[in-house]
Amino acid sequence: MFKALRILILLGILLAVAMTTLVGRWQAQSWKRPQVVTLYPINASGDAATDFYLERLDAAAFAGLAPYFQHEAARYGVSLSEPMRIVLGSRVRVAPPAVPRDAGPLSAISWSLRMRWWAWRQTPPSSPVPDVKLFLMYHPPDFAGALPHSIGLEKGRLGLVHLFASKAQQAQNEVVIAHEALHTFGATDKYDPSTLAPLFPEGFAEPRQEPRYPQTAAELMAGRIPVREGELRIPSALGETVVGPATAVEIGWVK
Structure with a gap:
């Protein structure tokens, strides 16, 4: 009886945490x-x-x-x-x-x-x-x-x-x-954790740009500006970053 009560209390706590989340x-x-x-x-x-x-x-x-x-x-x-x-x-x-x-x-x-x-x-x-x-x-x-x-x-x-x-x-x-x-x-990261290179297309500020390189800004959740294939640059300020469409969906800016 006591064990069942403890399980019920634990389930109640887990449910409350889940609902709060x-x-x-x-x-x-x-x-x-x-x-x-x-x-x-x-x-x-x-x-x-x-x-x-x-x-x-x-x-x-x-x-x-x-x-x-x-x-x-x-x-x-x-x-x-x-x-x-x-x-x-x-x-x-x-x-x-x-x-x-x-x-x-x-x-x-x-x-x-x-x-x-x-x-x-x-x-x-x-x-x-x-x-x-x-x-x-x-x-x-x-x-x-x-x-x-x-x-x-x-x-x-x-x-x-x-x-x-x-x-x-x-x-x-x-x-x-x-x-x-x-x-x-x-929001999730938009870069390859092994190379830090932005993932295409979601990690690029302008994925439709032709030619693709050089990009002039970083997608915020990618964190790097792709200058050319294999070359990245860290943005110097927020003005060199944008929130891309995939990130906007994840955080609820786009329904």
């Missing part, structure tokens, strides 16, 4: 009101230079995000004057759970659950209440090697975004933030 997805993709995307800076390396940068970080560093989403959404007929409201939240002082090196599904699920628990515990109070939480992991400008891979989760509607703590990198930082933000709305 479905309702959240519907609300996110209905675009009936602005979606609040709150940014929480974190000093990922713990160094003094990054701390100096974060102490002076303000909303101006992210001023291009809201107008970009408004412009791109309007191209698909979204009538909201502010599809996404970008809010700079307070700094977070506790590091998030480390991303597992094992790429298996069980490790990914375990990390996702721990990340969501950590976000619930560590997120500072913010007004307005966020629909999406992006934790910005800042690294010093002289960081050796490539930055860790950023992650955006539709389930839980949060992201872990790795960035450079440099004014010179703020425009490119906005590109990474925008990319991960759209993951939380259901």
Whole structure:
């Protein structure tokens, strides 16, 4: 009897989580009101230079995000004057759970659950209440090697975004933030993970262009501008990116 009751309680919890996820997805993709995307800076390396940068970080560093989403959404007929409201939240002082090196599904699920628990515990109070939480992991400008891979989760509607703590990198930082933000709305990557090359046609900003190369912009979820076959360029700012039709469908801009 007790075992059956425990199973019923567990099923009830799973059903509640599933319903919450479905309702959240519907609300996110209905675009009936602005979606609040709150940014929480974190000093990922713990160094003094990054701390100096974060102490002076303000909303101006992210001023291009809201107008970009408004412009791109309007191209698909979204009538909201502010599809996404970008809010700079307070700094977070506790590091998030480390991303597992094992790429298996069980490790990914375990990390996702721990990340969501950590976000619930560590997120500072913010007004307005966020629909999406992006934790910005800042690294010093002289960081050796490539930055860790950023992650955006539709389930839980949060992201872990790795960035450079440099004014010179703020425009490119906005590109990474925008990319991960759209993951939380259901957008998928549009590039080959082994080569980082944009997939054709969905990963090209102008797939019907003749000749195909050089492209002059990147599809946001592809993240690279194909200059010629085998040659890619990282966009320098959001102005060199577009939200393509396949992504617009995934996030609900096109029904």
